[in-house]
Amino acid sequence: MKDSEEAVSGYLDRHPYLASVAGFSQQHTSISTYSATTVVRAPEAVVRGRWSPAVEGFAGEELLLNHRRSNRDLGMQLGVSRYYAHDAVLSTAHSDLRERLDAAIALPEHRRLKTGLSSTVMSRRSGRGFSGKPATLDELATVLWHGQGISGSLPVPTAQDPDAAVPLRNSPSGGGLYPIRLGVLAQHVKGLAPGAYEYQPHSHTLHPVRPTPTPVGLADHLWTADVELDKVAFALVYLYDMYVNTQKYGDSGLVYALIEVGGISQNVHLARTALGMIACDQGGYDKQQLEKTMGYDGTSRHVVHFTLVGHGEV
Ligand SMILES: Cc1cc2nc3c(=O)[nH]c(=O)nc-3n(C[C@H](O)[C@H](O)[C@H](O)COP(=O)(O)O)c2cc1C
Known part of the structure; x- marks a missing residue:
């Protein structure tokens, strides 16, 4: 002035x-x-x-306006305290029971990645020039394990089960509830039939989603001008089951879930970078089509993120 x-x-x-x-x-x-x-x-x-x-x-603005958190919020306190009850603790400790082991496909153990953290973080770039070279099952397993794999446990002894422990994963999750699941749309993965799968971290297996579309037809699931979709090895679909964490956190459940997607996604990107693979997150996916393919209803269970992974042109 x-x-x-x-x-x-x-x-x-x-x-x-x-x-x-x-x-x-x-x-x-x-x-x-x-x-x-x-x-x-x-x-x-x-x-x-x-x-x-x-x-x-925006619906998002409505959420933010209603997403007020303070120590005086009795509803939130009640929701959280309920999760200290023995039945809630036990059901979190035994969440492995929700995995479907019939027809589950065992994954090889993840590779231990030795690349330095700083150089991996710095060389992570989104890549769109896929070569069509297939991924190995070991590469897929390594990416999934780094994103969501089990690597620890928190003892939560109760009178009914003194050995109860909550299995902890490689990415953090509000209350250890893990409301995000990873779907896989496999196109070119050696030793894995093309189709839709869900990663099961406790058993480190893939559960085939039925009916499995073969081939997946990635072009029906997203719009992109920069990627030759038939050359992508596999796509990861981030799936959110809102009742897993909103029972405890109310509207904050969605906010926490989206934070958790970011954590998982960063681990996925760092792992694929260390494996010498490229990947690109995609915002332009067809949510309803993806939900149909993954068997998610789009009401309480939603697709919230989507990433293409594969090998780049050399
Ligand atoms: C949520 C999200 C959605 C994205 N959607 C797209 C997309 O639809 N198409 C695309 O080419 N890149 C997409 N990207 C990648 C960004 O363009 C990229 O991360 C950004 O340009 C920074 O580049 P860098 O990842 O190589 O560092 C997306 C990234 C995120 C996190």
């Missing part, structure tokens, strides 16, 4: 891109009275419409 008009226009002349930057930012504060009636509600139109009282907002 202290600058003279001359100084400001001189500054703008030296930095001509500023006009575009300001223009773009202002789009989000201008009011469009039509954004409620527009057929295609692009995010930009929704954000603009927020300034008009007649318009509904």
